[in-house]
Each structure stands twice: as C-alpha cells, then as structure tokens.
Amino acid sequence: MRVGTVGEIKNHEYRVGLTPESARELVVNGHEVWVETGAGLGIGASDEDYVAAGAVIQPDARTVFDGAEMIVKVKEPQPVECAMLRRGQILYTYLHLAPDPEQTAALVKSGVTAIAYETVTGPGGSLPLLKPMSQVAGRMSIQAGATALEKAHGGRGVLLGGVPGVLPGRVLVIGGGVVGFNAAQMAVGLGADVTILDRDPEVLERLGTHFESRAKTRFSNRANIQQMICEAELVIGAVLVPGAAAPKLVTRDMLKCMKPGAVLVDVAIDQGGCFETSHATTHQDPTYIVDGVVHYCVANMPGAVARTSTYALNNVTLPHALKIAELGWREAMRRNPHLAAGLNVHDGKLTYQAVAEELGYAFVPVAEVLG
Incomplete structure (x- = not known):
C-alpha cells in the first residue's frame, strides 16, 4: 500500500503523522511511504531523515493526497485538506467529529473511509490511541x-x-x-x-x-x-x-x-x-x-511539545497502520473489532453512533459496512 503523510496546517501544530522510524517500519514491510517536504521539521526530522528511512519526498500536500491510498495525519483535516480527499481513500487520524458538523459534512461528501484515533478501543473499553x-x-x-x-x-x-x-x-x-x-x-x-x-x-x-x-x-x-x-x-x-x-x-x-x-x-x-x-x-x-x-x-495542546507527542502517538498508531496497509481496512477490522470501533465515516455514511446521533445523521453499523 502507498501510505502518505503531510505537514499539519492547523495553527501552531508541529506534530506529524509518521516519524522517520515509523516510515522505515512501513517500508521494510513492503509498503511505499510518501512524505510532503518539510512535514517532519516540527519534530526535528529532516527530509533526509525520511529518505534514509526509505520514504519518498513529495513537493506538496496535493501530490501526497492524490497518490496515497492511506493518509496518516495527527489532527483533523482542515477544509482545504477535506477537498483533496476522495472515495476509496483511507484517512487515519484524530477526527473529533461530534462538535464539528462542517468537517463531518466534508468527510461525508468526500466519500473517504475515515478512521478516528480517538474511538479505537482496547481491552476493557480503554482508548489506547487517545x-x-x-x-x-x-x-x-x-x-x-x-x-x-x-x-x-x-x-x-x-x-x-x-x-x-x-x-x-x-x-x-x-x-x-x-x-x-x-x-x-x-x-x-x-x-x-x-x-x-x-x-x-x-x-x-x-x-x-x-x-x-x-x-x-x-x-x-x-x-x-x-x-x-x-x-x-x-x-x-x-x-x-x-x-x-x-x-x-x-x-x-x-x-x-x-x-x-x-x-x-x-x-x-x-x-x-x-x-x-x-x-x-x-x-x-x-x-x-x-x-x-x-x-x-x-x-491541540500536545502540539506545543511536538516531538514528545509525535513519538508517543506513533508508538500506538503504527501497529494498526501496519495491519491496515497489509490487509486492507476491511479485513483488518474484521480481524480486530477494537480497530473497527475507530471507523467513523465510510462512503458518505456515518458509522459511529454517538456522532450520528449528535449531528442528526442516519447511523450505519460498522458490521453492516464490513458485510
């Protein structure tokens, strides 16, 4: 799978979706990683660090969005980023949709498959990615x-x-x-x-x-x-x-x-x-x-301590990213119901009940989407 990460554009957000070390893990497992130039500067990671890890540097976010099958981010996509998402693409990031009807509408319109870090579960109902x-x-x-x-x-x-x-x-x-x-x-x-x-x-x-x-x-x-x-x-x-x-x-x-x-x-x-x-x-x-x-x-309080935050976040998000890249999101979710709990939007449908109820959308259960 071709996995992409871009520089975050939210005000004073310095984290990045993939560290060079995470990019290396994806590459050695047979995947291609595209990184927007300068994406890692906020954590002290240069383009050269990503190249050394086996990633391909791209000149801008548009190129990454156009070419990647899965986009790995930190913060919710901003309006200009939502406009670059497409049907069949995977977005893997924090979303926090319930208080954000504009973002929700944009993701629904895009047709993207959006997986929210904050609703992926763990044993006992924990939220390990949050x-x-x-x-x-x-x-x-x-x-x-x-x-x-x-x-x-x-x-x-x-x-x-x-x-x-x-x-x-x-x-x-x-x-x-x-x-x-x-x-x-x-x-x-x-x-x-x-x-x-x-x-x-x-x-x-x-x-x-x-x-x-x-x-x-x-x-x-x-x-x-x-x-x-x-x-x-x-x-x-x-x-x-x-x-x-x-x-x-x-x-x-x-x-x-x-x-x-x-x-x-x-x-x-x-x-x-x-x-x-x-x-x-x-x-x-x-x-x-x-x-x-x-x-x-x-x-985005953790964005102020971007290096600590990015490495702490990658420790818990990378294992799921590897499974999604290896198996595809459907099979990865069939095998892991904790990951399935992270699916919030797919093909114009709301698949997380609390968000659907909060924003007045019809709710489509994940089990129905997975067939």
Missing part, C-alpha cells in the same frame, strides 16, 4: 494553568506550590480519567492543594489509594462542582464521553463566585468543551477572559 495525548494534555494543563495564573498573563498572581508561610494554590480537576489523573499528578508534584471530582466510585477509590493524603477526592455533582470552583484558583476540565460532545458541567452562572483572575483550562475542548463559556483557542492566542475568569482552551 491515551498518550491525554497523558500529555493532562500534564500540560497544569503548566498552562500555572502560566495563565501569572499576573502578566491576566491571572490572579498565584504560585501553585506556594512558599513557606503562604498557602499553595487550590486546583480542582473535574474528571478522574487519564487526563485528570495526569493533571493531578503534576499539580501534586508542584505542591498545590488538589481536589479531584469524578462520578465513578471505583475511580474515586483508585485515585484515593494512589494519592493518599496528597490529593482529595469528591463525588462529582452540581453542588460539589459549584462549591469547589468558588474556592479554586485553577480548574481543569478533564471529562470525556467517547466520540460524543463533552457535557457542559460548568455554566456561566457558576463563574460569578469565582475569584477574579482564576483560571479554567478546558482539556475537553476538542470535543466541544465542558465549560459553557469555552470556545477553541490556539497556541498563538491561547486565553481570553469571561467575567474576570481566564479561559485557556487550546484545541
């Missing part, structure tokens, strides 16, 4: 929040760890999954006063066992969210409903009790955000203020 970026984003959320808390960035002027004689900053993490756990780890490491909210008693028990007295846990309900955000200097939104839009857990009315200069970091913004006042921002202009509260809602 996990490494959730780990990165969770850890980055504390870095970003700590910076936004600085007075020069519009924040309250609080040092999360405090100093002797001065109380540390209070951090509220809403959601105890992969993002929330990693955010809490970083905040605890800085010496902050950390509370984690979640609705699952087993998650709360696991978090309590892990953090012991270093972080507090509470059941997530409206009353507890309202109380805790009034006390917090930094709130991390870390909730996830796989494939669907994130629930709006913090309303605008709730912001009235928050301290001026407090910070909200919405890690769920890729799925529409879990704060009512959230809208997507970029690394170029990452924050805005609503009712005196600083909002950080960058939709």
